Amino acid sequence: MPVKVLFLTLKTFSLTGGIEKVCRSISRVLYDLSEEEIVQSTVYSMYDKNTDRDSRYLSKQQFKGFGGKKEQFVVQSFLSGLKADVILLSHIHLINIVYFIKKVYPHKKIYLMAHGIEIWKKLSDSKLKILNQLDKIICVSHFTAQKIMDMHHIPAEKIEILNNCLDPFYHLSTQFEKPKDLLNRYRLNDENIILFSLSRLSSSEKYKGYDHTIELLPKLLEKYPTLTYLLGGKWDAIEKKRLDELIIKNNLQDYIRMIGFIDETEITEHFLLSDIFILPSKKEGFGIVFIEALASGLRVIAGNKDGSVDALQGGTLGVLVDPDDQEGILISICNLLEHKQNESDKKNLQEKCMEAFGYAPYLQSVKSLLLNGMINHTEKMDQTQYSGLVNPKIYG
Structure with missing residues (x-):
């Protein structure tokens, strides 16, 4: 029965x-x-x-x-x-x-x-x-x-x-080129280094770490002047105002794109567009977005104090950082950017993710x-x- x-x-x-x-x-x-x-x-x-x-x-x-x-x-x-x-x-x-x-x-x-x-x-x-x-x-x-x-x-x-x-119907790419339509949409080109975060931008959930990433950009731009930060996710008015003020304070208007809600049909393409997915959160229950990024061959930086540890398999699938250590996060970003991924690297990361999740x-x-x-x-x-x-x- x-x-x-x-x-x-x-x-x-x-x-x-x-x-x-x-x-x-x-x-x-x-x-x-x-x-x-x-x-x-x-x-x-x-x-x-x-x-x-x-x-x-x-x-x-x-x-x-x-x-x-x-x-x-x-x-x-x-x-x-x-x-x-x-x-x-x-x-x-x-x-x-x-x-x-x-x-x-x-x-x-x-x-x-x-x-x-x-x-x-x-x-x-x-x-x-x-x-x-x-x-x-x-x-x-x-x-x-x-x-x-x-x-x-x-x-x-x-x-x-x-x-x-990973969702059984999540779109797994077999090619890892940056989508031209998204490059055009965000006024970018192949020379741009792209950091990407995707999260609900809520005034009641200030633990995701995207604001700390914004604060790191001035130092990153000194070394990587073509760098751009894409910040995706639906926001509330209070949080949008706070982030706008933070961007203006650091004179980053030309280097950050707040792109809002991303339809599920375009999530994989945004991961393919990017060079690093970063979300050093402190209170992530697990973080499905991390395994979606990994399944797209994208390297991930996440926090080491929450459920992100499981999503990155204790650091074997990505880089775990102390969310409160700005210098450590900066070093981790630079270390990854010094070693550019090729298609084989991305495919290997995708396969490891699928084996685990x-x-x-x-x-x-x-x-x-x-x-x-x-x-x-x-x-x-x-x-x-x-x-x-x-x-x-x-x-x-």
Whole structure:
């Protein structure tokens, strides 16, 4: 008999953030396992509409979007949850739904996916109580796992670590030339050295490190006068004003392009355009953007104090820097720029990324979780590279 799986999400298809990308990959796993008749899966989204569904990830019969009708979502999730063998929650905000289900059926398997800042915050006593009753908390990185254990006192045996995977439909380039149309769009040429950051530019999330990169540009331009910094991502008005003032203060108007939101269809091309992707964040749950860059053959600089460590496999796939060490970041950028990549280097980086974060091993890990209640433990690297982080095993 197939295992009946109910996957509850807030949004899966109507946004393109990190959590939504994880939800889409999980949805595709459920689709594939359903095709093999291993599971019988249903996905509910609180805020998506039925028309938001992307048919590459789920069939029409497997998905229901409630379009923001919260009461209907909660009632239907509760009723369907009573019939499911496994309930998988995509977000901490959904755990109240399963409280009474766990009361009625204490042995029903209920798993929560833990990404980053959404679960690092202080939780109410009621949520903490439910959190401790869950069977497993699936953390996307060692950093997130450690934060949960430290803040919420969750025992290690309740935690599994499952690194995010690259979207199964992410566009992998076989050629690595810089796209001419983007060079023209941003008034650049082949002589320009291009640093690239892509992040939500939010006044409430000043930990991504792009402002520190801006502050480094005057020194970088002394050595690399053709350098340009592309800063992508949707901004809010307060943060845009702060960054504009920082750019003017450092007289960098000619060297920075704030390019705003980038459509998913053009993300790979922006990575191909660039010479280094840099985002020395302090509070990254994992950082799917890093593995997207690596899958495009682009070298990455990330912070060494958060989930970025997992995304760069402890530094084997990219450069990890102290986000507070400006001189160290400057040196790391210069070291990379002194060694230009060729096509073979980019292809090799892409292959290593796919080996570590491809969809196939991710599917097998989720399958093991749903069928056996745990993930097959396959060591990927020397765990001493995760100094200071929780030390359960790392998977696919």
